[in-house]
Amino acid sequence: MALLTAHKRVLHADLQGDRIRAASGSMVAFEGNVDFKSSGMGGGGGMRAALKRAVAGESLSLMDCAGHGRVYLALDAMDVLVVDLAGDTLTVESEHILAHTEQLRLDVQFAGLRGMTSGHGLATTTVTGHGQVAIVSEGPVMALEVAPGADLVVDPDAYVGSRGQLSMNLVSGVSWKSLVGEDAGEPFSLRFTGSGLVLVQSAER
Amino acid sequence: MTYPPGNPYGQPQGNPYGGQQGNPYGQPYGQPQPHGGQPQPYGQPQPPYGQPQPGYGQPPPGYGQPPPYSGQPAPGGQPSWQPSTLNPHTLPDDDNVNPYVFCIALTGGEWFMSKGAMLAYYGDVRFDAVTEYSSVQAWVASRFSSPVYISDWVVAQGHGKLLIGDRGFDLNSYDLDDGNLTIKASNLCAFSKQLELKQSIVPGFVTLIGTGKFIASSNGPVIFVEPPFRADPDALLGWADCPSPSVHHDAQWMTQNLRGMISGALGRASGEERQYDFTGQGTILLQSSEVAREDPAVLRLVESQTQLLTNSQAGSLGQRLIARAQQQ
Numbered sequence: 001m002a003l004l005t006a007h008k009r010v011l012h013a014d015l016q017g018d019r020i021r022a023a024s025g026s027m028v029a030f031e032g033n034v035d036f037k038s039s040g041m042g043g044g045g046g047m048r049a050a051l052k053r054a055v056a057g058e059s060l061s062l063m064d065c066a067g068h069g070r071v072y073l074a075l076d077a078m079d080v081l082v083v084d085l086a087g088d089t090l091t092v093e094s095e096h097i098l099a100h101t102e103q104l105r106l107d108v109q110f111a112g113l114r115g116m117t118s119g120h121g122l123a124t125t126t127v128t129g130h131g132q133v134a135i136v137s138e139g140p141v142m143a144l145e146v147a148p149g150a151d152l153v154v155d156p157d158a159y160v161g162s163r164g165q166l167s168m169n170l171v172s173g174v175s176w177k178s179l180v181g182e183d184a185g186e187p188f189s190l191r192f193t194g195s196g197l198v199l200v201q202s203a204e205r
Numbered sequence: 206m207t208y209p210p211g212n213p214y215g216q217p218q219g220n221p222y223g224g225q226q227g228n229p230y231g232q233p234y235g236q237p238q239p240h241g242g243q244p245q246p247y248g249q250p251q252p253p254y255g256q257p258q259p260g261y262g263q264p265p266p267g268y269g270q271p272p273p274y275s276g277q278p279a280p281g282g283q284p285s286w287q288p289s290t291l292n293p294h295t296l297p298d299d300d301n302v303n304p305y306v307f308c309i310a311l312t313g314g315e316w317f318m319s320k321g322a323m324l325a326y327y328g329d330v331r332f333d334a335v336t337e338y339s340s341v342q343a344w345v346a347s348r349f350s351s352p353v354y355i356s357d358w359v360v361a362q363g364h365g366k367l368l369i370g371d372r373g374f375d376l377n378s379y380d381l382d383d384g385n386l387t388i389k390a391s392n393l394c395a396f397s398k399q400l401e402l403k404q405s406i407v408p409g410f411v412t413l414i415g416t417g418k419f420i421a422s423s424n425g426p427v428i429f430v431e432p433p434f435r436a437d438p439d440a441l442l443g444w445a446d447c448p449s450p451s452v453h454h455d456a457q458w459m460t461q462n463l464r465g466m467i468s469g470a471l472g473r474a475s476g477e478e479r480q481y482d483f484t485g486q487g488t489i490l491l492q493s494s495e496v497a498r499e500d501p502a503v504l505r506l507v508e509s510q511t512q513l514l515t516n517s518q519a520g521s522l523g524q525r526l527i528a529r530a531q532q533q
Contacts, residue, residue: 139305139373144325145292154325158370189323197290200325202305203373 002101004132006080011073011098011134019066022073022099032069062097073099078136081199083163085131092135092161092199094125101131135161139202152192157204164196293327296366299378299418307369307376307394307420315342315362315398317349318369322394328365335360344398351404351411353502353509354390361395369394374422381419387412388421388443388490391500395420406449407481409503424494432483439495447487453480 003014013020015034027036038061065071074080075098083090085104100106105128127133135141137160146152146166153171162168171191192198289303296302298310309316311330323332338360339345349355361367370376371394379386381400390411396402396419403412413419423442430436432447444450483489511519 139370140289140303142302142306142368143290144327144368145290147292150293150327152325152327153330155321155323157321158324198325200368201373202303202324202370204321204324204370 004082004134006082009077011080013071019102020099021062024061024063026073026075028074029072034067034069037064075136079140081141082134090127090163096135096160098134098136100133103131104129137201141199143197146192147195153189158200160199160201162198166192166194166196293366304375305373309367311363311365315360316395318359318361318395320357322369324368324370326365326367330363330365332359332361348401353505371422374424376422378420383416385414386445392422408506423492428491430489434483435480440491442490442492444489445487447485450481450483453482
């Protein structure tokens with residue numbers, strides 16, 4: 001089975017006759033016998049997900065890497081983190097997906113108003129199944145724990161993804177008067193409640 | 206800060222043997238001298254031992270040796286999950302989470318914060334525009350006396366843990382103890398309310414005065430240097446204690462390079478020939494990068510200074526600006 005390992009800003013993908021999907025153009029080098037081909041309408045999940053993605057404006061362009069050998073993948077010198085999934089779901093902004101193993105299913109989830117604040121489209125991507133997904137971030141990712149009584153508020157531009165039983169609402173951190181008065185600083189933020197982990201990067205997009 | 210040991214020349218009066226090369230008493234060579242962080246007095250000869258210049262790369266006391274960060278995960282976690290799981294209890298109080306993220310522990314107090322520096326927070330935190338807040342709390346106006354920058358800042362108050370970051374740059378916290386430090390405004394992320402902010406004479410810089418903590422970003426680690434020194438304006442992060450710099454134009458560069466000369470005569474700066482010249486005693490902070498962020502306040506600052514122009518001068522400036530915009 002394909003194995004993804006993060007080495008700071010480079011992802012090593014060891015292929016043993018199987019296949020991974022990686023962000024188009026992210027291959028920097030490879031050893032062995034590996035074929036690369038565009039996986040067509042985008043991030044997997046079939047025609048329906050592709051259609052939803054087109055409607056939502058969630059852009060994700062992936063390629064298939066198949067064969068024997070090691071592929072080195074990187075994106076804009078961003079930090080790489082590998083997440084192991086065992087049947088659970090990771091919600092992640094599509095532009096942060098670097099690669100995933102082929103057993104995982106990608107789908108689009110409509111996120112409501114959030115997209116309006118950060119200009120990232122109305123949708124976010126969910127990754128489900130058994131396997132590994134590699135995500136990239138500006139600076140190392142922090143995993144912030146959310147528990148009952150410990151709600152977390154995140155800047156939409158620093159939000160990378162989340163995992164667990166979480167619900168997300170839009171909050172305005174600035175009083176209404178200062179919003180009207182002038183261009184306010186942190187106009188909208190995301191409030192997470194429930195229990196789970198929220199991934200936050202150290203830079204705003 | 207301890208100076209490099211064995212420098213008896215800086216304090217001749219305290220050492221009757223200071224002028225001697227031989228040292229029959231086994232004394233003061235090899236002993237650190239208690240300079241107390243004061244730079245070498247002006248005009249004194251440098252230590253003749255071929256030692257590195259004192260102060261290079263060593264932050265003076267009080268100005269923020271970046272504290273060693275804690276809370277970083279053990280490297281054993283790779284490659285599986287567990288980057289660094291943090292919750293309100295494991296987040297540090299007023300310390301770096303990693304080199305790029307700082308955690309402010311809010312306990313009912315207020316912090317001034319640059320707009321957009323907030324990454325995330327736990328707890329009950331409110332953000333108010335500084336102008337709005339100063340109408341409620343009169344002290345704010347006296348602390349934040351810079352109308353050009355006021356709209357880029359908010360007041361954060363409440364209870365909780367507040368995580369701030371800036372473009373993934375390195376974040377350092379600095380403790381001022383009844384001092385003053387001038388820093389590039391676009392690199393200042395937050396400061397405690399005990400500090401007073403004033404606009405520096407040098408465009409794009411602000412001065413913090415008083416006793417308290419502030420957090421500033423740098424692209425790469427901060428480099429500490431002592432005057433006399435000339436710095437590239439883009440790499441300059443700030444300075445402490447020494448007088449504001451004067452602008453130095455490198456005459457050699459301008460005469461050697463015909464293009465530089467022409468643009469110099471036209472008042473256009475092509476870059477390297479223009480430097481900031483520091484004199485006096487103090488510390489200069491540099492970053493190892495010349496990438497500057499567009500600072501909206503600089504536009505406001507320059508615009509307010511066009512009041513100095515007559516109408517015809519303003520007209521010709523406008524034409525030049527239009528020509529420049531069309532070139533790009």
